[in-house]
Amino acid sequence: SAGLQLGSMQSAHTAYLKALEDYRYFLRTDYHRKKIRVIEKQRQTGQRILKNMEKQNHSQKQQLEIAHEIFAMDSPLYRQGLISKLEYETERNKYLQQQQSCDAAASAIDNQQLSLLQLEQNIFDLEQTRLEQENSLRIALQGARKLLLSESDGWEQNSLFRAPCS
Numbered sequence: 290s291a292g293l294q295l296g297s298m299q300s301a302h303t304a305y306l307k308a309l310e311d312y313r314y315f316l317r318t319d320y321h322r323k324k325i326r327v328i329e330k331q332r333q334t335g336q337r338i339l340k341n342m343e344k345q346n347h348s349q350k351q352q353l354e355i356a357h358e359i360f361a362m363d364s365p366l367y368r369q370g371l372i373s374k375l376e377y378e379t380e381r382n383k384y385l386q387q388q389q390s391c392d393a394a395a396s397a398i399d400n401q402q403l404s405l406l407q408l409e410q411n412i413f414d415l416e417q418t419r420l421e422q423e424n425s426l427r428i429a430l431q432g433a434r435k436l437l438l439s440e441s442d443g444w445e446q447n448s449l450f451r452a453p454c455s
Contacts, residue, residue: 299324301433308433310424325412332408333416340400344392353387360384 360371360380 291448292347298437298440301437305430305433305437307366308426310429315423315426321415321422325415328408328412328415331406332412335401335405335408339398339405342394342398342401346391346398349387349391349394353384353391356387 360383363372363377363380366372367374
């Protein structure tokens with residue numbers, strides 16, 4: 290109501306319209322829920338990555354067992370002089386490298402799990418923020434409405450002539 294002059298009710302009316310527009314804008318943009326949906330997609334992708342990492346880690350553990358078995362078999366052969374030091378060291382290095390690969394994979398899995406937990410925390414925080422902001426805007430709208438109604442009642446009592454009831 291650009292040209293509407295409400296006298297003493299003007300500021301209450303303006304406050305109510307602003308509170309109403311703020312609340313409608315909040316609902317219309319739906320920022321928090323949209324952001325949560327994006328984070329949910331990230332979390333789902335992260336879970337798929339984690340499953341693949343766990344499969345790879347399982348394969349690496351099997352390779353580690355094989356490397357350990359070969360190294361364990363070569364150790365007595367080396368001590369007996371049946372294989373060269375080079376062959377022994379080669380198998381030992383393969384075993385140690387496989388052990389490092391398994392350790393790195395376990396760390397990567399831990400990091401991925403941590404990332405997933407952080408995404409879940411982000412979702413929780415966004416939902417909490419959304420609820421708080423919606424509640425705050427709703428309270429502001431209700432307060433502005435009450436003030437407008439109060440001003441309207443006061444204006445009516447001060448400005449209108451009432452016909453006596455018959």
